[in-house]
Amino acid sequence: MRYEDNLIYYTQEVCLNGHQLWTDSDKNKDPNPVQYCEDCGKKIICTCQECNSPIDGQILDSENLYPIEDDPSVPNFCRHCGMPYPWTVSIMKSTIELLNLDNSLSNTQIESVEKSIPDLLVDTPRTKVAAVKFKQILSGTGSIVKDGLRELLVDVVSETAKKMLFP
Missing domain, CATH: 1.20.1440 (de novo design (two linked rop proteins))
Structure with missing residues (x-):
């Protein structure tokens, strides 16, 4: 989770094939996290493989904690380095x-x-x-x-x- 411009950014977990697991993985700190996608068996990532920045998921307004976007989509490109996922x-x-x-x-x-x-x-x-x-x-x-x-x-x-x- 990171804070920026009065917003709270949660991390998204996505498998290498693009199946979305969590949009708020920071909330779901499981002691035994899922490591592979149950749909395709591919590894699950939560950071860009190029720059290691988190994959942005759910975004909340930090003042009232309401979601900015109800269902964030899986992004195609990293917003930090511009490389494709x-x-x-x-x-x-x-x-x-x-x-x-x-x-x-x-x-x-x-x-x-x-x-x-x-x-x-x-x-x-x-x-x-x-x-x-x-x-x-x-x-x-x-x-x-x-x-x-x-x-x-x-x-x-x-x-x-x-x-x-x-x-």
Whole structure:
């Protein structure tokens, strides 16, 4: 738990595949903490693997102790160093792997998508461009790859990208 700008930040526990275990792990100091995800068996982390900063979970107003956000989501990137979390890296790699299964796409097209994935995951000035590029390249893929990409990305892309890619 840390204090910053009249807010209390609790630590979130997430497995390496992105399954959320706790959003307020500082409150739940178990003498025998769970170390592996019961959904997938992967190790549970509560800090960035790059900079060792805590993964922010529930945020409370320190004056009245009310939650700022009722159900914090699993973040894609560390707010302290900007690096993607392991589950985000896995999504990016899986997206490229799926695109490589479609023989109709060129290496240039796949590289173009690879560069635009970070802009699909968070809203940036380039999100709309990335979504149009992704949609254009996706139009040339087979239905199996399209369906796989939709299932992989629908829950993790930004709201702007989601509206454009999966109306």
